[in-house]
Amino acid sequence: MMEFIKCVIDKKVCRDCNFCTTTNICHSPNECVGCMSCYWACPYEARKIIYLEEERPRVRIRVNGIEYEVPKGITVLRALELIGYRVTRFPEKDSISAPCRTGGCWSCAVLIDGELERSCITPVRDGMSIRTDVDGREPLRIVHGPEPHSVGGKATPWYEKGYRYVEVAIWVAGCNLRCPQCQNYHVTYDNTTAPMTPLEAARILTYYRKYFKVKGIAISGGEPTINRRWLVEYFKYLREMNKEKDTRLHLDSNGTVLKPDYIDELVNAGCNNIGVEPKGIRVETFMKITGIKNRDLAEEYLNTSWNAIKYIRDKYIEEVYLGVGIPYNSAFMTLDEIREIGERIADIDESIQVCVLDYFPIFRRRDIKRPSPSQMLEVKKILNEVGLKFVIVQTSLGHIGP
Numbered sequence: 001m002m003e004f005i006k007c008v009i010d011k012k013v014c015r016d017c018n019f020c021t022t023t024n025i026c027h028s029p030n031e032c033v034g035c036m037s038c039y040w041a042c043p044y045e046a047r048k049i050i051y052l053e054e055e056r057p058r059v060r061i062r063v064n065g066i067e068y069e070v071p072k073g074i075t076v077l078r079a080l081e082l083i084g085y086r087v088t089r090f091p092e093k094d095s096i097s098a099p100c101r102t103g104g105c106w107s108c109a110v111l112i113d114g115e116l117e118r119s120c121i122t123p124v125r126d127g128m129s130i131r132t133d134v135d136g137r138e139p140l141r142i143v144h145g146p147e148p149h150s151v152g153g154k155a156t157p158w159y160e161k162g163y164r165y166v167e168v169a170i171w172v173a174g175c176n177l178r179c180p181q182c183q184n185y186h187v188t189y190d191n192t193t194a195p196m197t198p199l200e201a202a203r204i205l206t207y208y209r210k211y212f213k214v215k216g217i218a219i220s221g222g223e224p225t226i227n228r229r230w231l232v233e234y235f236k237y238l239r240e241m242n243k244e245k246d247t248r249l250h251l252d253s254n255g256t257v258l259k260p261d262y263i264d265e266l267v268n269a270g271c272n273n274i275g276v277e278p279k280g281i282r283v284e285t286f287m288k289i290t291g292i293k294n295r296d297l298a299e300e301y302l303n304t305s306w307n308a309i310k311y312i313r314d315k316y317i318e319e320v321y322l323g324v325g326i327p328y329n330s331a332f333m334t335l336d337e338i339r340e341i342g343e344r345i346a347d348i349d350e351s352i353q354v355c356v357l358d359y360f361p362i363f364r365r366r367d368i369k370r371p372s373p374s375q376m377l378e379v380k381k382i383l384n385e386v387g388l389k390f391v392i393v394q395t396s397l398g399h400i401g402p
């Protein structure tokens with residue numbers, strides 16, 4: 001007997017918002033394969049999980065030339081895990097990295113009957129042929145945008161703001177976190193839009209940068225770093241196409257998978273502007289904000305994010321413009337914690353640019369209130385008091401600071 005998962009719609013909770021028929025679409029509509037993509041994506045939490053212990057008929061699949069039998073009605077990713085392939089949350093070598101599991105990031109893609117496809121949402125089928133070595137294929141990712149941006153992100157240098165547009169940006173689908181107040185959920189949980197290669201994204205952004213006459217090209221999400229191969233290639237192409245020294249190639253990240261070797265690879269590829277948003281300083285707050293329930297994983301993500309800030313500051317102070325983001329809403333963070341965060345950043349370097357984001361009600365936290373401009377100014381005052389020199393707060397009236 002094995003345990004399987006099945007997701008069902010709770011009709012009493014469903015609001016017919018159509019998110020699951022337009023943006024996060026089931027890739028196995030006739031038989032739930034327990035991928036849980038719809039469970040994570042439903043804005044009204046109208047999906048319930050049923051755990052089943054049962055015997056299932058088996059299907060035959062061929063993986064890298066070897067034949068296996070696996071239970072029917074599961075994802076390709078689970079089948080690969082069952083036959084011994086290593087599946088990870090972090091982008092690691094010799095593993096299948098599956099960080100979002102909602103079909104947006106394409107990091108888990110394998111060749112299925114010769115076509116690149118996402119293993120996390122694709123059902124196994126009898127006779128399927130799978131190859132896990134995809135290095136010879138262009139990576140893919142769902143991309144929204146580009147759009148010109150008048151304020152930029154947490155690491156957009158404050159002294160560049162004030163022009164009509166400060167950068168052009170794309171937002172990529174898929175995230176390794178499950179924030180109930182995800183500020184961009186229609187991008188994060190999109191598994192439907194046709195994906196782009198890094199070359200296609202770099203070409204269109206370069207065109208937009210020239211058209212809007214801006215210095216910055218930004219990538220945000222979702223979480224850009226969770227498809228490592230795609231992101232590194234994207235920065236390489238961008239740098240090749242944008243050789244001017246003052247062009248800012250800007251990565252906006254939660255920092256949770258940005259380990260030192262990955263940061264080195266990104267900087268070598270041409271990224272020279274990085275924003276990191278560690279979401280908190282206490283693991284309990286991090287878990288509340290991000291929806292990550294596994295404490296060990298939450299701790300690892302949180303530490304990786306803070307270590308990334310220090311590593312970038314210490315190693316790349318000359319080459320990379322660094323910004324730190326702090327999410328604020330009194331529903332999930334106290335002013336004491338804001339002070340602690342400020343002290344930790346000031347301890348690394350008082351000159352790091354800090355941008356506090358006033359998290360507004362959206363997605364699964366429509367019950368919270370957007371912080372008022374005066375609350376945000378109180379937050380700014382605390383951060384200035386601990387010594388931080390360049391603090392910007394996002395408010396409903398626009399950005400204020402430094």
Ligand code: FES
Pocket residue numbers: 097098099100101102103104105106107108109118119120121174
């Ligand atoms: S893990 Fe499969 S698409 Fe992100």
